[in-house]
Amino acid sequence: MNEGITPTLLILEASLPVQLVLLTLLGLSIVSWVMIFQRAMVLSAATKGVLSFEHRFWSGMDLSQLYKEGSQMQKEDIPVVGMENIFRAGFKEFMRLRQQPTMDKEAIMEGAQRAMRVAYSREEEKLEKHLPFLATVASVSVYIGLFGTVIGIMNSFIGLASQAQVTMQVIAPDIAEALIATAMGLFVAIPAVVVYNRYSANVDNITSSYVTFTDEFSSILHRQIHSD
Amino acid sequence: MKGAFNNVVIYNGYPLSLVVAVTFHSVILALLLYLQSTKGPEALELVQPTVVKVLLIQENPQVANERKRVERRQQQQRVREREVAQQAAEADQQRREQEQAEARAEEQRKARELASLRQRQEQERLDTERLVREREEQQDREDEQRRQRELAEAQRQQEIRDRERQQEAADAAAAELASSEFEMVQSGMSIIQQAVQSVWSRPPSARNGMRAILQIRMLPTGELVDAVITESSGDPAFDRSAENAVYSAAPFRELQALPTNVFNENFRSLSLIFQPEDLLN
Numbered sequence: 430m431n432e433g434i435t436p437t438l439l440i441l442e443a444s445l446p447v448q449l450v451l452l453t454l455l456g457l458s459i460v461s462w463v464m465i466f467q468r469a470m471v472l473s474a475a476t477k478g479v480l481s482f483e484h485r486f487w488s489g490m491d492l493s494q495l496y497k498e499g500s501q502m503q504k505e506d507i508p509v510v511g512m513e514n515i516f517r518a519g520f521k522e523f524m525r526l527r528q529q530p531t532m533d534k535e536a537i538m539e540g541a542q543r544a545m546r547v548a549y550s551r552e553e554e555k556l557e558k559h560l561p562f563l564a565t566v567a568s569v570s571v572y573i574g575l576f577g578t579v580i581g582i583m584n585s586f587i588g589l590a591s592q593a594q595v596t597m598q599v600i601a602p603d604i605a606e607a608l609i610a611t612a613m614g615l616f617v618a619i620p621a622v623v624v625y626n627r628y629s630a631n632v633d634n635i636t637s638s639y640v641t642f643t644d645e646f647s648s649i650l651h652r653q654i655h656s657d
Numbered sequence: 658m659k660g661a662f663n664n665v666v667i668y669n670g671y672p673l674s675l676v677v678a679v680t681f682h683s684v685i686l687a688l689l690l691y692l693q694s695t696k697g698p699e700a701l702e703l704v705q706p707t708v709v710k711v712l713l714i715q716e717n718p719q720v721a722n723e724r725k726r727v728e729r730r731q732q733q734q735r736v737r738e739r740e741v742a743q744q745a746a747e748a749d750q751q752r753r754e755q756e757q758a759e760a761r762a763e764e765q766r767k768a769r770e771l772a773s774l775r776q777r778q779e780q781e782r783l784d785t786e787r788l789v790r791e792r793e794e795q796q797d798r799e800d801e802q803r804r805q806r807e808l809a810e811a812q813r814q815q816e817i818r819d820r821e822r823q824q825e826a827a828d829a830a831a832a833e834l835a836s837s838e839f840e841m842v843q844s845g846m847s848i849i850q851q852a853v854q855s856v857w858s859r860p861p862s863a864r865n866g867m868r869a870i871l872q873i874r875m876l877p878t879g880e881l882v883d884a885v886i887t888e889s890s891g892d893p894a895f896d897r898s899a900e901n902a903v904y905s906a907a908p909f910r911e912l913q914a915l916p917t918n919v920f921n922e923n924f925r926s927l928s929l930i931f932q933p934e935d936l937l938n
Contacts, residue, residue: 437690455682462678467670593914594844 439606444584450577450610454570458617461566464559465624472631475556478511479638486516486642492649496520511552511635512642518548519643523650534654541650545643552639556632560625567621574614581607722922726831733824744813755802762795841915842923848911849929857902859933860894867892868932869899875927877920881907887928899931 440451485495499509499517509517522544526537585603589595769791773784870888875881884903886896912924 437693459678459682462681463671463674466674466677470670470674592844593911594848596843596847598843599840 439602439609443606443609444581446580446584447577447606447610450573450580451613454573454577454610454613454617457566457570457573458613461563461617461621464563465620468559468563468624468628472556472628472635475511475635476631478513479635482512482516483638483642492520493524512639514552515545515548515639515643516646519545519646519650523654527654537654538647538651542643542647545647549636549639549643553632553636556635560628560632563621563625563628567618567625570617570621571614574611574617577610577614578607581610726835730828737820737824741817744817748810748813751806755806759799766792766795838919841919845912845915845919845924849906849909849927852906852909853902853929856905857931858898860892860898862892862894863898863933865934866932867895868930869896871899871903871929871931873903873927873929875907875909875912875924877913877917879907879909879912881909890931895931899929902931903929 440448443451496517499513503509519541523537523541526532526540582604585600585607588603589600592599769788773788776784867890868888869886869890871884872887873881873884881904884900886900889896912920915924
């Protein structure tokens with residue numbers, strides 16, 4: 430009776446609401462870890478993309494040559510990501526507008542910058558995808574766990590009400606069963622909080638390097654358009 | 658190559674992530690189960706009451722009941738084992754007889770063959786025909802026998818299974834009864850313990866590790882019949898204080914709520930250990 434109280438047994442013999450709560454939390458945990466790994470891959474790829482593209486961009490290569498390389502990559506079905514997308518959008522718009530003889534210089538610059546802004550917000554959207562989900566899991570799963578605990582303790586007290594004499598052996602399993610829900614909630618919430626904070630910082634870093642690049646690139650375009 | 662990798666990583670990282678996440682959870686679960694299976698019982702053994710102990714001990718028929726139950730189960734187990742062994746022996750015997758019969762049939766067949774060899778010149782064709790027919794008949798007979806043997810075997814297995822299932826059901830019912838009884842006994846014991854403990858005022862001469870055992874007898878109404886010191890602590894004041902505690906705590910009216918058979922089996926007569934462990938000297 431009082432021997433063999435193990436967490437597994439407690440979970441298997443828990444009341445239905447507590448089991449449902451535990452199941453929900455398990456589901457949330459799995460989904461949030463899927464997001465964590467998937468984001469980790471995306472963000473590391475984006476960081477690498479920033480470094481490699483900046484290297485190529487400042488290597489003194491001709492800009493139209495760089496653009497052609499990107500087109501070649503697209504033809505080979507290699508996805509073009511991050512900073513390169515911003516560069517391609519701006520450069521394409523710039524060239525297209527410059528073909529038209531009636532275009533005013535300022536209008537060309539404005540068009541190029543607008544195209545880059547659009548590409549920038551697309552990229553930012555890609556990076557921030559799923560992060561709100563992680564934030565939600567981080568804040569909500571603790572409450573779900575607490576809910577399970579409260580329900581479990583409530584049930585155990587309802588059971589106690591019918592007994593004349595209460596011993597520790599009668600109370601302990603119910604309370605332990607209820608506490609498992611809180612533990613599970615914390616188990617889900619803690620990684621989600623940590624990862625959410627870390628990934629938000631990462632995304633901030635990457636997007637600020639995008640912004641810097643946009644400014645630098647438009648200054649280069651500006652110089653070019655005013656030189657001829 | 659690199660393109661394919663990029664494809665997987667950036668636009669379609671979900672399958673990989675899913676696999677990794679599920680693996681991660683399974684590893685954690687397995688780890689928990691492992692830790693639990695290695696450490697569980699040990700942790701439970703450490704639980705000890707540290708304050709005044711007022712416990713029921715050997716005099717308590719509950720222990721005897723438990724022992725009886727175990728013995729009964731063991732005996733049943735033995736009977737069952739013997740039956741199984743017997744059945745196995747029977748099956749063995751049957752098989753041996755079968756083998757002997759087959760050997761005899763073989764000999765006969767050989768003899769017949771010899772005879773046919775002798776007569777082969779005149780009626781070789783006829784003989785071979787008969788031989789073939791006989792062999793077929795023999796085959797048929799053997800098939801029939803085997804089928805019957807298998808049938809009997811299956812039936813026996815079925816019987817064994819049925820008996821095991823009944824046994825299990827009976828065991829489960831007994832365990833259920835025992836657990837509810839166990840709870841009642843626990844609750845009764847804690848009633849007595851708390852009542853006695855709350856009125857026990859220890860003399861100044863009491864020391865940690867002193868130990869007095871009182872045997873008390875009760876009526877089903879919870880009234881105390883008498884209390885006898887079966888093991889003295891060596892300090893008369895201590896013994897007297899224990900005795901006084903029992904008399905002033907009685908009667909234990911809460912015990913009236915217990916079913917009569919539970920009371921008779923467990924509480925009619927029991928021993929209380931008075932052993933202070935919380936004193937500072």
